[in-house]
Amino acid sequence: MYKSFFSLKVKPFELLPNPDFLFLGRSHKKALTHLEHAIRGRSGFILLTGDIGSGKTTVIRFLFKRLQPEVVLSRIVNTKVNFEQLLVLINEDFGLSGEGKDKVTLLRELNEFLVSIHAKGEMAMLVIDEAQNLTPDVLEELRLLSNLETDNAKLLHIVLAGQPELRETLAMPHLLQLRQRICCFCHILPLEKDEIEPYIFHRLERAGNKNAADFSPEAIDLVWRYSRGIPRLINTICDFIFLLAFAENTRSMTAELASAVITDLDFENCYWGAAVPPVPTATFTGTSVAEALPVLPNSADESIKVLLTEILSRVGQLENRETNSGVDVEHVVTSRLENIENCLATF
Known part of the structure; x- marks a missing residue:
């Protein structure tokens, strides 16, 4: 889906054991x-x-x-x-x-x-x-x-x-x-931290464009921490980062993008088998999800309320992970909400 946008001949982060891509x-x-x-x-x-x-x-x-x-x-x-x-x-x-x-x-x-x-x-x-x-x-x-x-x-x-x-x-x-x-x-052994960036750009080069994207040091660090240096998991994270970057029309792979992918995939739980934390009933400013919802007219579509509840619950999950991720979650959430608002404004 994103090959043309990044000027790539093939997908760089396939999970197949292709010897031509061996790093x-x-x-x-x-x-x-x-x-x-x-x-x-x-x-x-x-x-x-x-x-x-x-x-x-x-x-x-x-x-x-x-x-x-x-x-x-x-x-x-x-x-x-x-x-x-x-x-x-x-x-x-x-x-x-x-x-x-x-x-x-x-x-x-x-x-x-x-x-x-x-x-x-x-x-x-x-x-x-x-x-x-x-x-x-x-x-x-x-x-x-x-x-x-x-x-x-x-x-x-x-x-x-x-x-x-x-x-x-x-x-x-x-x-x-x-x-x-x-x-x-x-x-x-898994790849070491200093091998992650060369690994990523090696695969981009083999896919046809070593300069397809720029990775910030913070994004590289997140890829390493959550993949733990396992090539298959590096590929999984990077493939979704490229997909999200394509959707957001950017070639800058930031910690914000990497964190969004890791959160959306529920990476730690799904790929490492950690215990799934309970969905918090309290989110920001000490209020419950219900209290945090804006006052909507009675005629408002019920699906909007459901959507807002889901968004606020996910924000709570992000906040719980902020300490471990090292990423400014408030900035991540604010930026992504602004993108949603811009999309809604076009309707």
Whole structure:
């Protein structure tokens, strides 16, 4: 909707794990370096963890794109399966038939395929996404795949990608043998505060216009504080900031805009699961919502009263959050009410 207004070729803050938009922050760059080194070294099992939305899948896709055409990839996202079902998914993703075959046959055919890939000088890479959903028994059986090897190289490079709890599962005593076969442990951390602005402008540049907008330091600070450095959440906030800026015909991304978006999305509660505060019955100047309503003629449309009640309730919520947000809520509310009044004046 706002691409033309900001002279962008594509939306800069899509939630898809597009490798063309990968921003190599310090943690992402470190993870990518270790992953590539492990895969090129034909080392076997690799562990990649990170919080939801931290960019694990984007890093993997970026790496695969960099390694093409020497790597043949199988990527598994359905991890609520038993080991035999997992083998079927792996074989089918490599282009082999899998349905209706037993475990021994599946392993034999997979081994034959991997040997043929190795003979051509290529590498086979298996990425299991959302690996934290694999049961300990499946993880233990997955160790069998590390036995697919030649005298001097592993035939299959396995990346287990998942949320931090995957590490807790792998720490179980009976998974010691699997854990000892993991040659590379990577964990992607959230972006640091000083990486937020470069991240935003990197994505704008990839979308076609690095100079699409100006972000105030206060707006950047709010994006960082509420996203906590998680790229997916940065994208969510920024996408709505751009949408609101487009609606208000401005290219200046201020703290006022950022605060309005965070409030409208009820961001802390919806995205971080904080307890939802009760809607206050008292708003400003110590009066109740009913007392704060202007005196309207009896003939006034009831919907207007409902609307005013809702507005005043939301103002109360804003006031309650003023301390935590660090934003001048009075200025934010006054400005937005003036915009509403200007719109109503045109009718």
